[in-house]
Amino acid sequence: MASGEHEHDEQAASHIDEAMIDAMGLRMAVAGPGVLDVTRVLSGRVHVDPSRVSRVRPRFAGLIEAVDAALWSQVSKGQVLARIQSNDSLQSYDLRAPIGGWIVRREALVGEITGDEPLFVIADLSSLWIEFDVFDHDLDAVRVGQRVNIRGLHDDALGQGVIEQLSPLAIHIAQSVRARVVVDNREGQLRPGQYVSGEVIVSQQSYPLLVQQSAVQQLDGRAVVFEQSGDEFVARPVVLGARDADQVAVLDGLQAGARYVSGNSYLIKADIEKSGAAHHH
Known part of the structure; x- marks a missing residue:
C-alpha cells in the first residue's frame, strides 16, 4: 500500500x-x-403523547392483597398489576393493564385500602411528541408537513418525523410558537423530558x-x-x-x-x- x-x-x-x-x-x-436540503435548526423537548397514558384505578374499592408490577417496569396489555379484595363482595379480583407500556407511577402498596386515586400510571412510549420552539425569524419558513431530522445534544441522530401541528398561540415569555413532531420510538432512542434539536427541511436547492x-x-x-x-x-x-x-x-x-x-x-x-x-x- x-x-x-x-x-x-x-x-x-x-x-x-x-x-x-x-x-x-x-x-x-x-x-x-x-x-441539498435547506434547513432551519430548532430546539425542543420530548413529551409523552397524552392519548397514550392510562391512569389505572380499581373497579371496586378494597384491600390490596398483592402488587405484581414494579415502578419503571414494562408491562403488556392485560398483564396483572395487582390483586384486590373487594370491600363489598369480599371476593378478590385482578387489576390488569389496559394498555402496554411503562409503569411511570405506582401508588399501590400491599395492605392498603384503595381510594379514588390511580394505583398505577402506564405510559406507552412507542410513539412520542417533540415540541419545538419556533421563533419569529423561522416562522416564515416552518410549515406543517415538513420533515425533521432529530438530533441529540451530541449531534447524534435520533430519528425523523414530520411537523404535524403548529400552535396558533405564542408562548408569552419566549414569544415563540410550538411545532409538534410525532416520532416513532419503538427502539427506545428517545426519553420524555429529553432536550433535542431538529433540522427542519424547509426547501431543497439543486x-x-x-x-x-x-x-x-x-x-x-x-x-x-x-x-x-x-x-x-x-x-x-x-x-x-x-x-x-x-x-x-x-x-x-x-x-x-x-x-x-x-x-x-x-x-x-x-x-x-x-x-x-x-x-x-
Whole structure:
C-alpha cells in the first residue's frame, strides 16, 4: 500500500490494489448533480403523547392483597398489576393493564385500602411528541408537513418525523410558537423530558456537483477529495460550497463523473501522510 509524493506543487496520491481496497472497506461514489436540503435548526423537548397514558384505578374499592408490577417496569396489555379484595363482595379480583407500556407511577402498596386515586400510571412510549420552539425569524419558513431530522445534544441522530401541528398561540415569555413532531420510538432512542434539536427541511436547492461530506479530508491545510484512477487515489484540492447533513457542493477542483472515496477516506489520508513522513526522513 505504498504511497507517492506529498509536495505542495503536485497532487499527493496513494497506490492501492483491488484486494486492499476491499480489505480496507473503502466505499466509492460518483460525483454529480443533486439537491441539498435547506434547513432551519430548532430546539425542543420530548413529551409523552397524552392519548397514550392510562391512569389505572380499581373497579371496586378494597384491600390490596398483592402488587405484581414494579415502578419503571414494562408491562403488556392485560398483564396483572395487582390483586384486590373487594370491600363489598369480599371476593378478590385482578387489576390488569389496559394498555402496554411503562409503569411511570405506582401508588399501590400491599395492605392498603384503595381510594379514588390511580394505583398505577402506564405510559406507552412507542410513539412520542417533540415540541419545538419556533421563533419569529423561522416562522416564515416552518410549515406543517415538513420533515425533521432529530438530533441529540451530541449531534447524534435520533430519528425523523414530520411537523404535524403548529400552535396558533405564542408562548408569552419566549414569544415563540410550538411545532409538534410525532416520532416513532419503538427502539427506545428517545426519553420524555429529553432536550433535542431538529433540522427542519424547509426547501431543497439543486447543485451541479455534489459529494458526500464523509469524502472530504484536510491535507496540508486544504480540503481534498480522493479521486480513483485505476489503483491510484489522487488527493484533489476542492473548493466547497453549501452543505446539508450528508452532502456538500463542490465549486472547483473536481469534475462531474469523477469516482471518489466516499467512505473510510481517512485511511487514504493516513497512508499519504505516512508515506510523506517516510519520504522526508
